[in-house]
Each structure stands twice: as C-alpha cells, then as structure tokens.
Amino acid sequence: MADITLNSYLHQIxxxxxDYNGEKVASLLSIEDPHVLSTKLTGSNFENSVQDVLHSPLxxxxxxHLNVLKKVTEQNMDEALVYQxxxxxLFCKILQGQKDENWMLPIMEKICHDLRRIALSAKNVEDSMVRSEDSAPTCLEKAADVIMAMFRICAADTRAQENDTKRWGMLSLVNQLFKIYFRINRLHLCKPLIRAIEAQNLKDRFPLNQIIVYKYYVGRKAMFDSEFTVAEECLTFAFQHASSKHSLENKRKILTYLVPVKMFLGWMPTKEALEKYDLTEFYEVADALKVGNIRRFNNALRKYERKFIVSGVYLILEKLRMILYRNLLKKTCLIYAKTQIPIAVMQAAMQWSGYEDIDLDETHCIVANLIFTGQIRGYISHQHQVLVVAKQNAFPKISLSES
Structure with a gap:
C-alpha cells in the first residue's frame, strides 16, 4: 500500500x-490506512484523474481526502482541517440523502475520528482552554460542529427499520464529541448527548467497545457533578469490560477516576492493586484518609499535586476532607469514650492532626456539616459547647468496606 498508484487506489475504492462495502471504503478514506504513505496519490492534476475514473459524489x-493527505504530508494541519x-x-449531505440504508456508517465513523485527530494537531488547539466566549471557534469546536451535524442526522432517522437505521451510528459520534468536550472543558454540552443515548432502545446493543468508552466518559462527568453512585457504576463497568491489547493502560486510566470515587463511597484501595496499575500516589491519600490524619493527607496532596491536577482529580480529592474529618472525630470520640464530647476537645484533635490554625467556630461548622450530611448521628448543644452523639451507631458506615 505504501507504493500504491493513484489508478490502483481509485479502482480499489x-x-x-x-459493493456497498462500508468498512473497506472507510479504510481507503482514512488517514490511518497504509495508502497514506504512498507518494503517488497526490501528484499534479490528481483531481482530474479522480474525476475521470469516479462518479459523483465519490x-x-x-x-x-487526497487534499487532506497532501496537507498532512506537508505538516500543514490547519489547511488539512479545512479540507477534512x-x-x-459533504458527507453529511450524502448521508442525509440516503433513505433506509446505513452501510455508510463505518465511513462516517472514520471521517469523524480523523477529524478529531487533525483538529488536535492543528496549531490553535491550545487556545481552546483560554479563549473568551465571544472569540472565533477553535479547531476542536469546528470539528465538533461537523460531528454534531452527523449526529443529528443519525438521531433523526427514526422511521427506518431497526437493521437499516442510522441511529446505530449515534454512540460512536457521541464518544468523539465527549473526547472533544472534555478536552475543551465544555462538559455541560455532554448532558443532552447522554439523554439522547439513554432514550434509545439500542443503548445496550451498541458495540461493546463503544459502550465502554461511553461509560468511561459518563462516569467521569458524574464524578465532576458529585454523582458518585452513578460514577462508580459507570466506571466499574468500563473497568471490568476493558479488554484489548492495551488493557493494562486502559484500566489504569479508568482507575485514575474510579479510585477517588470509591474513596468517596468509603472503599479504600489496597496497596497491591495500586502497585499493579502504577497508581501508588493514591495509597498515601487513602491511608491518611482511613486513619483521619490531616497532616499526612495534606502532605500526600502536596507531594502528588501535579499528577492529580494533570489527571483532573485534584479538586475531587480535596472534597474528601469531610470524610477525613469524620474519621478523625470518630477516633476522638472512641478515645474520649463518652456520648458528650466538648467541641474544644475536637478542636484540639484537629490541631494535633495537622489543622493547626482551626478555631472553635470552624470546628463547630465542620461538626454541623457532618451531622447535616448524616456522617455523624447526634446534635450540638451550643449552651454547653458539646457534641452529643447517639449511643449506638454514632458514626454510620460509609460503606461495607469500613469495619
């Protein structure tokens, strides 16, 4: 394929x-196929040669596609993006004109996959994180607009028979849009896409590899929205079903988000599991969280701050502080061995554990929040400045993993 001639390439496509072979046509129109290595496809006047052999719209x-290859070869990714x-x-118009057939879906998927890759390589992709709301669309946003147009065509194809409907292409497009929206921090745009997929009677019958990607991104979004039960369900599904030649790396990527979610739900990861997937930075956080050691928790966040920020979990880990305080105050109550514990005692415990500048009022607020969220069963007697806890089950288990 690396030395394929233009004539041979045109006859193949x-x-x-x-033959309505969508998979084969998709490969021959992809920037990842071996034919892209040939130097014989984009010579002078190749447009005339193409028109002599092929009919419209092919x-x-x-x-x-050949213009895209030419610009990619020249490392001119901006112009490559324009052509893509x-x-x-163009493909949107072709797809919309097809009634009761979906053999072109593999071509659509390849076009969108390549479109996102080219947009990522284009020179102004970094502007997506810093642009103002009224500035020109970024490369990734331009790509997203084209993909969204295809998504609308697929979603609207409700009259065709199930085997022929273009709705089978929806999940692949949603996954490409997820990858773009997460990259440019437009997570609010994911919500209508999730609703559209969840409303489909096909949602459990899409290809498994597409469902895994979908669950991974839905889980991540749920995590950022503090919907930890949904996040745990989706990310666990993705983790359990991830099986490819890059399985270990894929599972590691999923665990980067699943581990903090599990900790929110009270499940602490084992050191062995974290070592297996090279995620030992979470062990120090989890260990400090389990024993309620504020100083060790702060040191762990500080030590691995860059890693946590790059992966996007730093702020999520910061939200674990209330569980950290709950575990510390539980130990304090067990040591004090009474159902009435002075707030000053709790303040002293917090200061000893690493929260050195905490005052009595802030301790009151923390205890009140823990009561409000159900992590402590009891009430504060402001008159006597004490926390009165229930005689039984004063600190309800966060999960079955807690002893």
Whole structure:
C-alpha cells in the first residue's frame, strides 16, 4: 500500500463503493490506512484523474481526502482541517440523502475520528482552554460542529427499520464529541448527548467497545457533578469490560477516576492493586484518609499535586476532607469514650492532626456539616459547647468496606 498508484487506489475504492462495502471504503478514506504513505496519490492534476475514473459524489469525497493527505504530508494541519471539515460537511449531505440504508456508517465513523485527530494537531488547539466566549471557534469546536451535524442526522432517522437505521451510528459520534468536550472543558454540552443515548432502545446493543468508552466518559462527568453512585457504576463497568491489547493502560486510566470515587463511597484501595496499575500516589491519600490524619493527607496532596491536577482529580480529592474529618472525630470520640464530647476537645484533635490554625467556630461548622450530611448521628448543644452523639451507631458506615 505504501507504493500504491493513484489508478490502483481509485479502482480499489470504486470496487468497494459499488459493493456497498462500508468498512473497506472507510479504510481507503482514512488517514490511518497504509495508502497514506504512498507518494503517488497526490501528484499534479490528481483531481482530474479522480474525476475521470469516479462518479459523483465519490469523486468529490476522494478529492477532499487526497487534499487532506497532501496537507498532512506537508505538516500543514490547519489547511488539512479545512479540507477534512469540508469532507465531513459533504458527507453529511450524502448521508442525509440516503433513505433506509446505513452501510455508510463505518465511513462516517472514520471521517469523524480523523477529524478529531487533525483538529488536535492543528496549531490553535491550545487556545481552546483560554479563549473568551465571544472569540472565533477553535479547531476542536469546528470539528465538533461537523460531528454534531452527523449526529443529528443519525438521531433523526427514526422511521427506518431497526437493521437499516442510522441511529446505530449515534454512540460512536457521541464518544468523539465527549473526547472533544472534555478536552475543551465544555462538559455541560455532554448532558443532552447522554439523554439522547439513554432514550434509545439500542443503548445496550451498541458495540461493546463503544459502550465502554461511553461509560468511561459518563462516569467521569458524574464524578465532576458529585454523582458518585452513578460514577462508580459507570466506571466499574468500563473497568471490568476493558479488554484489548492495551488493557493494562486502559484500566489504569479508568482507575485514575474510579479510585477517588470509591474513596468517596468509603472503599479504600489496597496497596497491591495500586502497585499493579502504577497508581501508588493514591495509597498515601487513602491511608491518611482511613486513619483521619490531616497532616499526612495534606502532605500526600502536596507531594502528588501535579499528577492529580494533570489527571483532573485534584479538586475531587480535596472534597474528601469531610470524610477525613469524620474519621478523625470518630477516633476522638472512641478515645474520649463518652456520648458528650466538648467541641474544644475536637478542636484540639484537629490541631494535633495537622489543622493547626482551626478555631472553635470552624470546628463547630465542620461538626454541623457532618451531622447535616448524616456522617455523624447526634446534635450540638451550643449552651454547653458539646457534641452529643447517639449511643449506638454514632458514626454510620460509609460503606461495607469500613469495619
């Protein structure tokens, strides 16, 4: 394929197109196929050669694809993106014109996959994180617009028979959009996509590899929305079903978010499991959390701050502080061995554990919040400045993992 001639390439794609072989056509129109290594495809006047062999609209698709290859070879990713967007827009019209057939879905998926990759490589992708709301769309946003247009066509195809409906292409497009929206920090745009997929009667019958990716991103979004039960369910599904040649790396990526979620629900990871997936930075956090040691918790966050920020879990780990305080105050109550514990005693415990500048009022607030969220069963007697805890089950278990 690296030395394939233009004539041979055109005859291959013509044959596949006439046979309605969507997978083969998709490969021949992808920037990841070996034909891209050939230097014989984008010579002078290749547009005329394409039009002589192929009919419309296939000729226009191939010409746009070869222009993309030419610009990618020249490392001109901005112009490559322009051509790939035009390719996607043309394909939208073709796809919309097809009634009761979906053999082109593999082509659509390849176009969108390549579109996102090219957009990532384009020079202004970094601007997506710092641009103002009224500035020009970034490369990734342009790509997302084209992908969204295809998504609307697929979602609207409700009259075709199940085997022929374009709705089978929805999840692949949603996953590409998720990858873009997470990259440019537009997570609010994920919500209508999730609703659209959950409303589909096909939602459990999409290809497993697509469902895994979908669950991974839905789990991450739920984590950021503090919906930890949903996050745990989705990320656990993705972790348990991830099985490919890159399985270990995929599982590690999933665990980066699943571990903090599990800790929120009271499940502490084992050192062995974290070592297996090279995530030992979480062990120091979990160990400090389990025993309620504020100083060790702060040191662990400080030590691995960069790692946690890059992976996007730093702020989530910061939210674990209330569980940290709950575990510390539980130990304090057990040591004090009474159902009435002075707030000053709790303040002293917090100061000893590492929260040195905490005052009595702030201790009151922390205890009140723990009572409000159900992590402590009891009440504060402001008159006597004491916490009165229930005689039984004063500190309800966060999960079955807690002894």
């Amino acid at each position: 013509y044959s596949a197109y006439e 000729a226009e698709m191939v010409i746009l 967007c035009q390719f996607g827009q």
